[in-house]
Amino acid sequence: MQVNALCEGEPNLIANLANISAILFDRLANINWAGFYLMQDPIHGSVQELVLGPFQGKAACIRIPVGRGVCGTAVATKTSQLIEDVHAFDGHIACDAASNSEIVVPIIINDEVVAVLDIDSPSIGRFDQDDLNGIETIVSFIETIWPKK
Known part of the structure; x- marks a missing residue:
């Protein structure tokens, strides 16, 4: 409800994502990073990559290749x-050595x-199916406010 209220009527995507990051970081217990990575067309070689977007927490990896x-x-x-x-996830990228569990939902x-x-x-084991369901609900809302091409 708070995410919806803050974003209602605001067309600026970056402002909305910044506020959503702040809400999640403030409201979720026992987390050390919450934010977005945005898809960007290739500029370094021939692969698409994610680029750091609005977030709360310590400085993070700037670019993450798809896959x-x-x-x-x-x-x-x-x-x-x-x-x-x-640490058991093959190919994990350790942007913050303090992170031990993670939840990621594509938009x-x-x-x-x-x-x-x-x-x-x-x-370790911080997130469960209820967390995933809640984050997927927020992402479903974000998809409704995402600018259409």
């Missing part, structure tokens, strides 16, 4: 990722991933 790490896997598979222990517009919502925790 690499938890975020890149979410893009490549177009599926949410609920990772109990990131899909016209069958294309345009961004991901990424949340990290310092605790």
Whole structure:
């Protein structure tokens, strides 16, 4: 409800994503990062990549290739990722060594991933199916306010 209220009538995507990051970081217990990575067309070579967007937490990796790490896997598979222990995830990218579990949900517009919502925790097993359902509900809302091409 708070996400909806803050975004209502505001057309600026970056402002909305920044506020959503702040709400998640403030309201979710035991997390150390919450934010967005946005898809960008290739500029470094020939692969699409995610680029850091609005977030709350410590400085983060700026670019993540599609298919690499938890975020890149979410893009490549177009599926949410609920990772109990990131150290057991093959190809995990450690932007913050304090992160131990992660949840990533792709934002899909016209069958294309345009961004991901990424949340990290310092605790192994922090996230469960209820968390995933809640984050997917927020992403469904974001998809309704995403600018149409």
